[in-house]
Amino acid sequence: GAVVSQHPSWVICKSGTSVKIECRSLDFQATTMFWYRQFPKQSLMLMATSNEGSKATYEQGVEKDKFLINHASLTLSTLTVTSAHPEDSSFYICSARDVKRLGTGELFFGEGSRLTVL
């Protein structure tokens, strides 16, 4: 099956620093990837839709200047949490859809990145 790799799995950083999370589709191409955030015992919240070759589309309430998204190629999207603060500590997950299988609607998820900001 299709594989999405997310890196790093865990990251601990100091308040005020920036953290970059990578999401790679390993065996398929994805013109669109999705970034989610999940706080403990809460549901997945879509943050933004990452579009290859164009600007990301952010959900209401998500600061685009704080959460920088770059979809550099058909297999890589990155999320950078800038000037991270403790309230940004969360589980960040990406997902992607295979451009050749859009009709199935299936999403492939990365393993998630757990960010802890001290």
Place this chain on the structure above:
Amino acid sequence: RKEVEQDPGPFNVPEGATVAFNCTYSNSASQSFFWYRQDCRKEPKLLMSVYSSGNEDGRFTAQLNRASQYISLLIRDSKLSDSATYLCVVTLGDYKLSFGAGTTVTVRA
């Protein structure tokens, strides 16, 4: 109104029991429907697609009711390993997806 709504539960059931829950969606033009399973601190994984005629996969049965705009998931002969959060996903077009908040199922020995 949220695009996709689920009963958050939790549904606490004994092993061997049957548990069922629904997910309602607001957009009648929604095209594809899925159930994903998410274990604690893990990423969601596809459990099954939901087809118009309904479909089974082992102990899991999914149904779609377009007239009433809901999908359902039924788990028969529950196992301890079925304890998880079940997410309903609805698609509209190629890139518009909506998630439910998830239904938590806890199967006890």
